[in-house]
Amino acid sequence: MAAIVVIGAQWGDEGKGKIIDYLAADADFVVRFHGGNNAGHTIINSKGKFSLHLIPSGIFNPRTKNIISNGLVLDLRVLIKEIEEVEKAGIKVAGRLFISPRAHLIMPYHRLLDALYEEAKGKGKTGTTGRGIGPAYADKVSYNGIRLGELMNPKLFTEKLKAQLLLKNKILKALGSSPLKQHLIEKDFAEYRKKVQPYILETFETLNNAIDKNKNIVFEGAQGVFLDNDWGTYPYVTASSILSGGLTHNAGIAPQKIKNVLGVAKAYTTRVGQGPFPTEQSNGIGDQLREVGKEFGATTGRPRRCGWLDLELLRFAAKINGFTGLAITKLDVLDNFSEIKVAAYYEYKGKKVSYESLETMDLGKIKPVYKKFNGWKSSTKGLSKLGQLPKEAKQYLNFIEKQIDVPIKYISTGGGRSETIKV
Numbered sequence: 336m337a338a339i340v341v342i343g344a345q346w347g348d349e350g351k352g353k354i355i356d357y358l359a360a361d362a363d364f365v366v367r368f369h370g371g372n373n374a375g376h377t378i379i380n381s382k383g384k385f386s387l388h389l390i391p392s393g394i395f396n397p398r399t400k401n402i403i404s405n406g407l408v409l410d411l412r413v414l415i416k417e418i419e420e421v422e423k424a425g426i427k428v429a430g431r432l433f434i435s436p437r438a439h440l441i442m443p444y445h446r447l448l449d450a451l452y453e454e455a456k457g458k459g460k461t462g463t464t465g466r467g468i469g470p471a472y473a474d475k476v477s478y479n480g481i482r483l484g485e486l487m488n489p490k491l492f493t494e495k496l497k498a499q500l501l502l503k504n505k506i507l508k509a510l511g512s513s514p515l516k517q518h519l520i521e522k523d524f525a526e527y528r529k530k531v532q533p534y535i536l537e538t539f540e541t542l543n544n545a546i547d548k549n550k551n552i553v554f555e556g557a558q559g560v561f562l563d564n565d566w567g568t569y570p571y572v573t574a575s576s577i578l579s580g581g582l583t584h585n586a587g588i589a590p591q592k593i594k595n596v597l598g599v600a601k602a603y604t605t606r607v608g609q610g611p612f613p614t615e616q617s618n619g620i621g622d623q624l625r626e627v628g629k630e631f632g633a634t635t636g637r638p639r640r641c642g643w644l645d646l647e648l649l650r651f652a653a654k655i656n657g658f659t660g661l662a663i664t665k666l667d668v669l670d671n672f673s674e675i676k677v678a679a680y681y682e683y684k685g686k687k688v689s690y691e692s693l694e695t696m697d698l699g700k701i702k703p704v705y706k707k708f709n710g711w712k713s714s715t716k717g718l719s720k721l722g723q724l725p726k727e728a729k730q731y732l733n734f735i736e737k738q739i740d741v742p743i744k745y746i747s748t749g750g751g752r753s754e755t756i757k758v
């Protein structure tokens with residue numbers, strides 16, 4: 336396997352957690368490299384069902400070491416709770432989880448500002464997860480952030496917090512919110528400092544050496560391509576760089592060291608939050624996809640918007656990330672549809688157009704041109720061999736593979752680890 340980057344090819348929730356848990360069976364390292372607890376990665380295995388927001392999805396394989404890189408923003412309250420939950424399931428975390436001191440902290444004012452910005456935007460809101468992600472990254476790039484390593488120096492932390500509260504409390508007050516008290520934040524963070532200190536380690540050398548030795552490393556993407564801050568449907572995006580190319584600054588890995596990039600896509604499409612969604616089905620089909628696919632957010636519980644697969648988006652995702660393979664998930668959710676549609680390309684004002692040529696606002700106006708497939712009307716749930724798939728399902732998958740020009744390497748037929756076809 337060597338080093339592989341796993342990237343969500345749609346708007347997040349593609350089943351990355353499930354696929355990474357499957358791949359992690361052979362992994363020396365699993366590395367989360369961007370985002371924060373806006374992510375919710377569901378894993379179902381012999382230990383139970385888990386929704387991981389910060390801990391990498393390799394934690395359930397005893398020999399896998401798990402790294403949280405510099406590219407993340409960390410809500411330590413959530414991280415500590417998650418460590419406790421995983422430990423409660425009998426998983427050893429100590430000595431298997433390492434966190435970069437360069438990761439930035441999500442502070443209480445980031446969560447408040449996230450909510451206040453959304454409220455101010457009214458109908459034009461992004462529909463964030465409310466976890467303080469955007470404000471924390473904004474502080475990082477404007478040199479106002481506080482890093483995990485700085486928390487370990489109590490005096491420095493106090494000084495930096497004081498300077499930030501001077502600013503942030505003015506903003507909070509102006510927006511009608513109560514100011515925050517330094518001593519209360521310090522009390523909480525003193526507790527966090529003690530609890531996370533054992534996990535902090537700069538793993539640059541270890542990780543680079545492991546790549547050079549051809550060890551199995553899975554880089555665990557969060558969110559999905561169309562939530563990328565630059566190439567997604569801005570401003571209906573998240574704050575981090577999601578693409579495979581982000582690994583250099585997000586995890587300290589030179590681009591030529593990564594040869595394998597796996598794109599994960601559902602056999603249809605979903606999106607949570609606001610923003611354009613060309614193949615959305617706001618009708619009985621969308622309702623059926625949501626109901627059968629249990630499409631409710633793993634982080635916020637919000638119902639996901641549902642629609643048909645969009646090959647224009649997948650083609651773009653494949654190109655910009657350099658996908659060398661695809662994992663198609665949730666095939667089983669389509670089992671009972673008599674007709675399945677897939678957007679083959681887009682038309683705008685009567686002409687064929689590409690995703691990247693369109694402004695976000697125009698993406699809401701294009702016409703997806705669909706190809707229709709006969710459904711297979713039989714259960715694929717839990718299948719683990721390619722030969723077991725009905726012929727109509729194979730036709731559907733072959734079409735995707737041909738259009739994207741990337742081989743399908745995994746097909747997922749259920750949320751459990753074993754419900755996977757390795758092609």
Ligand code: GDP
Nearest residue numbers: 348349350351352376377633665747748749750
């Ligand atoms: P992630 O954010 O990409 O890791 O995806 P989420 O965990 O947020 O959402 C994926 C959901 O689909 C979870 O509830 C998974 O348990 C479930 N899931 C993953 N793969 C499959 C599959 O092949 N079939 C079905 N029915 N469910 C799946």
Ligand code: IMO
Nearest residue numbers: 347348373374375462463464557558573607608
């Ligand atoms: P995983 O890793 C789906 C969406 C939010 C919102 C936008 C910005 O589980 O696939 P944010 O809180 O990041 O500022 O919200 O991004 N979003 C996700 N949607 N899956 C995710 O993660 C997401 N993380 C953020 O719904 O539209």
Ligand code: MG
Nearest residue numbers: 348375376633
């Ligand atoms: Mg998710």
